[in-house]
Amino acid sequence: MRIAKSVQSLVPYTPGEQPKARSVIKLNTNENPYPPSPLIEKVLASFDLDRLRRYPDPVFRELREKIAEIYHTSPSRVFVGNGSDEVLTLAARAFVDDDEAIGSFDPSYSLYKTLAAIRDVPFVPSPLADDFSWAEPVTRGPDGRPVALFLLTNPNAPTSILYPSELVQAFARSFPGVVIVDEAYADFADSSCVPLAADPSDANVIVMRTLSKSYSLAGLRLGFCIGPEDLVEALYKVKDSYNVDALAQACALAALSDQPWMRRNTSKVLKTREETASELRRRGWDVPPSQSNFLFARPAHRPAAELFEALRARNIFVRYFPGPRTGDRLRISVGTDADMASLLAALQELDA
Numbered sequence: 001m002r003i004a005k006s007v008q009s010l011v012p013y014t015p016g017e018q019p020k021a022r023s024v025i026k027l028n029t030n031e032n033p034y035p036p037s038p039l040i041e042k043v044l045a046s047f048d049l050d051r052l053r054r055y056p057d058p059v060f061r062e063l064r065e066k067i068a069e070i071y072h073t074s075p076s077r078v079f080v081g082n083g084s085d086e087v088l089t090l091a092a093r094a095f096v097d098d099d100e101a102i103g104s105f106d107p108s109y110s111l112y113k114t115l116a117a118i119r120d121v122p123f124v125p126s127p128l129a130d131d132f133s134w135a136e137p138v139t140r141g142p143d144g145r146p147v148a149l150f151l152l153t154n155p156n157a158p159t160s161i162l163y164p165s166e167l168v169q170a171f172a173r174s175f176p177g178v179v180i181v182d183e184a185y186a187d188f189a190d191s192s193c194v195p196l197a198a199d200p201s202d203a204n205v206i207v208m209r210t211l212s213k214s215y216s217l218a219g220l221r222l223g224f225c226i227g228p229e230d231l232v233e234a235l236y237k238v239k240d241s242y243n244v245d246a247l248a249q250a251c252a253l254a255a256l257s258d259q260p261w262m263r264r265n266t267s268k269v270l271k272t273r274e275e276t277a278s279e280l281r282r283r284g285w286d287v288p289p290s291q292s293n294f295l296f297a298r299p300a301h302r303p304a305a306e307l308f309e310a311l312r313a314r315n316i317f318v319r320y321f322p323g324p325r326t327g328d329r330l331r332i333s334v335g336t337d338a339d340m341a342s343l344l345a346a347l348q349e350l351d352a
């Protein structure tokens with residue numbers, strides 16, 4: 001069987017573990033601990049099965065209108081994907097030529113590097129400062145290839161830190177390629193770059209969102225982005241005809257229509273986040289100020305890798321990223337108050 005050379009050597013992205021047992025405390029994939037909007041139950045209960053017989057709306061008109069209404073923009077500036085991961089894959093297809101490169105900060109969402117490998121172009125990391133604050137993005141690869149697409153997670157993952165939108169804007173204005181601001185966690189943050197995606201003078205900025213985190217819908221697979229019309233049109237050109245199924249479109253519409261529900265859940269997560277961060281700091285952990293639904297915390301006593309395994313043995317799942325920049329920390333998603341109490345109780349014993 002002939003497999004492309006770039007795929008033979010490809011190191012696939014490793015998603016966080018999805019343990020089978022239901023009784024685990026799952027703080028490893030930044031899911032929301034609270035249920036999605038009850039409006040979705042109604043949609044599912046009354047969903048006309050005939051809509052499954054037919055193909056879905058290939059250009060998700062209703063959904064785009066709702067997104068445009070929420071973000072005060074026009075539907076022609078909105079694109080929807082089967083999860084924001086799909087939007088990223090399509091962006092790598094639409095905005096990067098074979099002799100160009102894809103860049104992002106380091107550390108950041110590790111899928112970006114895999115996307116470059118799948119697209120068979122170099123990945124150019126831009127090392128962040130020691131405290132994970134902003135560093136000037138690298139815009140050329142070692143071989144001189146230009147970075148055509150810069151994937152800028154804000155707030156960043158796994159660091160949890162938010163960059164001011166002025167820095168993002170100044171960079172985007174100096175950068176000839178496309179900047180995708182991946183705002184998967186922005187509903188947990190104090191500010192957003194959406195206004196840049198709506199500003200005609202920022203013609204290279206796309207802001208991307210997902211329903212997986214703040215809307216509690218990781219299982220639905222729905223992401224979207226807002227940006228200049230020519231870039232959005234390019235994404236439409238390269239997508240599969242029916243990339244978002246009819247059920248996902250209907251459920252996403254219901255979820256987006258229930259902003260108060262999302263806001264209530266988000267506020268609960270923020271309160272729990274701050275309480276957990278304070279308690280860990282009190283115990284001597286280093287916890288950068290989080291603007292997301294997770295903490296990127298360096299333990300006070302034991303190595304992070306050991307703690308990760310010890311927690312796992314107690315059915316408490318957090319995320320550990322080996323490596324020079326990330327290997328001394330744990331990424332801990334914010335769960336319910338009860339989840340965090342169990343975590344803190346376990347750490348009391350394990351990190352003594």
Ligand SMILES: Cc1ncc(COP(=O)(O)O)c(C=O)c1O
Nearest residue numbers: 083084085109157184210212223
């Ligand atoms: C920074 C970032 N972007 C995108 C995603 C993917 O989101 P989705 O579930 O919409 O594909 C994640 C998921 O963890 C993420 O952390």
